[in-house]
Amino acid sequence: MVTPKSLDARSPLVIDTHELGRRMGAMQEISRQVPAPDELGTAVIGVPPGTPVDLDIRIEAVGEDVLVTGTARTEVRGECGRCLTEIADAIEIDIQELFVHPGAHSADEDDELDASQMEGELLDLEPLLRDQVVLDLPFQPVCRPDCAGLCVECGADLNADPTHDHGEPIDPRWGSLGAWQEQDRTS
Ligand SMILES: [Zn+2]
Ligand SMILES: [Zn+2]
Known part of the structure; x- marks a missing residue:
């Protein structure tokens, strides 16, 4: 006890x-x-x-x-x-x-x-x-039930900008190439 x-x-x-x-x-x-x-x-x-x-x-x-x-x-x-x-x-x-x-x-x-x-x-x-x-208290609090959240790509508030769009997603191969070049420069 x-x-x-x-x-x-x-x-x-x-x-x-x-x-x-x-x-x-x-x-x-x-x-x-x-x-x-x-x-x-x-x-x-x-x-x-x-x-x-x-x-x-x-x-x-x-x-x-x-x-x-x-x-x-x-x-x-x-x-x-x-x-x-x-x-x-x-x-x-x-x-x-x-x-x-x-x-x-x-x-x-x-x-x-x-x-x-x-x-x-x-x-x-x-x-x-x-x-x-x-x-x-709510387990996962939200500012309002239909909160749109943030853009997963740039972090923009989708409540303020519901039509927010990045157009075509960047080809992930270019992204990794960029990282590789970056590494090459610093070594
Ligand atoms: Zn919210
Ligand atoms: Zn965005």
């Missing part, structure tokens, strides 16, 4: 459930703006570190457990996989997760629950946010 790193109650994505208590049905609404942690997203698209993330969540006592539901709204930036234009987009991430106290359930129950673990009265939204952002 992996021991989670000790949570810091002052971390913006750590929620202290102390005030909530454990009375069944007790509920607390939390709205806060937090800076995005590092590496939120994938290599090609993600939330730049420090971007404001608007958290609007509700925490609810469910027996010994705490149910967190709500949304996180923020902005992602990336690069179109076809034409390399910068993409900036707003995303809204749905949050729904049950947090359980360690030892509150049997190990079998924990496996079935698919829940996150609390640390004392603290719960950490960061791993959840991380997973959910990646799930929400």
Whole structure:
């Protein structure tokens, strides 16, 4: 079992459930703006570190457990996989997760629950946010679904110039001859 790193109650994505208590049905609404942690997203698209993330969540006592539901709204930036234009987009991430106290359930129950673990009265939204952002982001982002991409020969943006054409392709034999002459000159 992996021991989670000790949570810091002052971390913006750590929620202290102390005030909530454990009375069944007790509920607390939390709205806060937090800076995005590092590496939120994938290599090609993600939330730049420090971007404001608007958290609007509700925490609810469910027996010994705490149910967190709500949304996180923020902005992602990336690069179109076809034409390399910068993409900036707003995303809204749905949050729904049950947090359980360690030892509150049997190990079998924990496996079935698919829940996150609390640390004392603290719960950490960061791993959840991380997973959910990646799930929400496109695997291969494009600036628009019908992006035409770049010309494979010269790199021109085909969105700006849809009739772009090079006429007859250059005979590849001339290309290799050119390379050979080049080599001859330098030796
Ligand atoms: Zn594009
Ligand atoms: Zn071209």
